[in-house]
Amino acid sequence: MALRSGLSLLRYISLRTSSRVLSTHINPEINQNGEKTAEFPGAKAPYVTEMKFLNENSYESIPIYRVLDNNGDVILANEEPTLDKETLLNMYKSMVQLNQMDKILYESQRQGRISFYMTNYGEEGMHVGSAAALSPQDLIFAQYREVGVLLYRGMTITELINQCYGNHEDPGKGRHMPVHYGSKQLNVVTISSPLATQMPQAVGAAYAFKRTPDNDRCVICYFGEGAASEGDAFAAFNFAATLDCPVILFCRNNGYAISTPSSEQYRGDGIAARGPSMGLHTIRVDGTDALAVYNAVARARELAVKNKPVLIEAMSYRVGHHSTSDDSTAYRSLEEIQKWTSDENPVQKLRLYLERKGLWNEESEKSLIKESRDFVVRTMQDAEKKKKPHWKEMFEDVYYDMPLKLQKQMHEMEDHLRKYEEHYPMENYEKE
């Protein structure tokens, strides 16, 4: 099985450089109006006399770039990225920490300790592979399932857990649902729940970078294949291309938007096929292969900082439920999930690779898991003890200066609480 898929991969790789073939090819013998191409403002294209409609079968599928096979072996030696030991271990450790955090916080939601949670299982390779290829100065617009990117970037487990608990140490001041992280310091724009809204914003931010003298920063925008159905996704692709923005549009195609499989989300050749058609440099990559993702994003970054916008479609599988509000067994089978937790498990692939390089072993695995788990549990217990921010924080940051009307409302609440304090959970919130 592994051998067969290895062979078919080789075939894909040889296809990689070949251009996509149109079945409606141009017959040179056909009179093309003096062999000239048409000069319409909207299209410079040859004339043909044969009428033929194109459809999704008019093009070859865009191949999926891969570096590692399922056993963690490098398929083609010259595709192996030159990453130092420290980087490789950081990548792997971020994955393991993420898994442990997901496991424990998911359970903590089930026990009613936090209100909501979303796991990242199956997508760890995309997170660390892309994060490692970026500069810390590059601005990140994320969706909500890219926590590995944030961990690799340097967000601490403590910050993440404080956000989930909405305590007074949460940089977002308890206003946002769990898993909506953000850090100005780490160049991570605070996550919003509406889907795809971040996409044209990322393009705009990239344009602002472009106008900065000697710009060497780019913007990366993560989004799901479901979000790519929103109008904002089209706007982002189109603006990125027409305004030549230093942006990497990174699609995590994990196969599901809550319960909706990608087969009901789009027709044609996925999200990647939209790239070339809209003027974006485009690659499709195996998202379960952290090294392939690294290579793709590293190269994309080189293009982006030269104001050549890039679309990456990373293929993966959402192993966990959509969120704690979801039970995915209502719409998919355990057998289907199984495949992606064994053969195509991104964490396992990178671990096998590291083991082959002599950088990792059973012993280090065990101690990292234990260390991560203990740290998450301890941090969670600490976060739980911390009070929520003072209730007046509810009125802050609506505007830069609090308008008089809002000040009046805040005082109204203050008077109300003075009278009816016993009806409110004051003990859980910070005092002034």
Added chain:
Amino acid sequence: MTGILAQNTLSRSLLQNVSNIVKRLSSHFTYYPDESKPIDGQTNKMNMMQAINNAMDITLKTDSSSVLFGEDVAFGGVFRCALGLQEKYGKDRVFNTPLCEQGIAGFGIGMATAGATAIAEIQFADYIFPAFDQLVNEAAKCRYRSGGQFDCGGLTVRAPCGAVGHGGLYHSQSPEAFFTHAPGLKVVVPRGPIAAKGLLLSCIRDRDPCIFLEPKILYRSAAEEVPVDSYEIPIGKAHILREGDAATLVAWGTQVHVLLQVADMASEKLGINCEVIDLMSILPWDEETVCNSVKKTGRCLVAHEAPLTSGFGAELAATVQAECFLHLEAPVSRVTGWDAPFPHVFEPFYLPDTMRCFSALQQLINY
């Protein structure tokens, strides 16, 4: 990792999770079941999710042009209102759409323009805004701009709205007032299962496009004896749920239950009887019932979860002062969400809860 997943999948279900949410939240209001009987005949105990499911079931059974669609609707929708309907009526009538609210609304307008009955689900009212253009510029103006030649009255857009205890910024909003500013739309909010079924059937059969906002916390809050047969509850007719002479308390959706409790507190602690009115529909709204009540009581309190500024309470207050000026003993009181986005951990301080409404009522009485 497989182990984790299997364990989680086996041990938990969505149902359990939703009931946990409701449990966590039960402090913010007490549910007052509706004991009315809109029609004679058999009733079944249904919660609001089941009553909505039942209304759509009746529609799909009796109207062969009708379809139901939206994100994740095929497996029943994230709140399970469409549960079992795809199995019953087929994939061409109950189906998933791509993840695109403007698409869902536009597609629904198109279906209705072509004469079909379209029930479109937006997953959360907080996510209806990409569809704002389609609803406000297209659905609302379709008949008007064509001189009455075309209309999209067959469209009903359903969306879960309102506070749920832990929804934060983007799973808690009550956007009704935005849509009341678009002449041509109807906006309806039920307070429970009996109202939901009758009002939804009215919306679906109405000749104008309707936005049906379902307070999500009510989906499983309580069950009522809901008639099994089809029935309609008229849009634009408010219901007086409690008669009284001391003050008129007006609300819709979840907030009706808050005000019913406030009326109980008022009679217990202040020895006064308040009239409680469920507006049922926000646009059109029943001026006559509200104003007649205020003329009787001389005092009016309006409460809604949405922020104060430009909330629908402003419209009610303006009309009440214009129509009942000489009868008023005090200015109209509005108890609402604050003029801030809906905050996650501060929800207990943000909502116009019983204590805030009761306190405002006391001020209204002692004005």
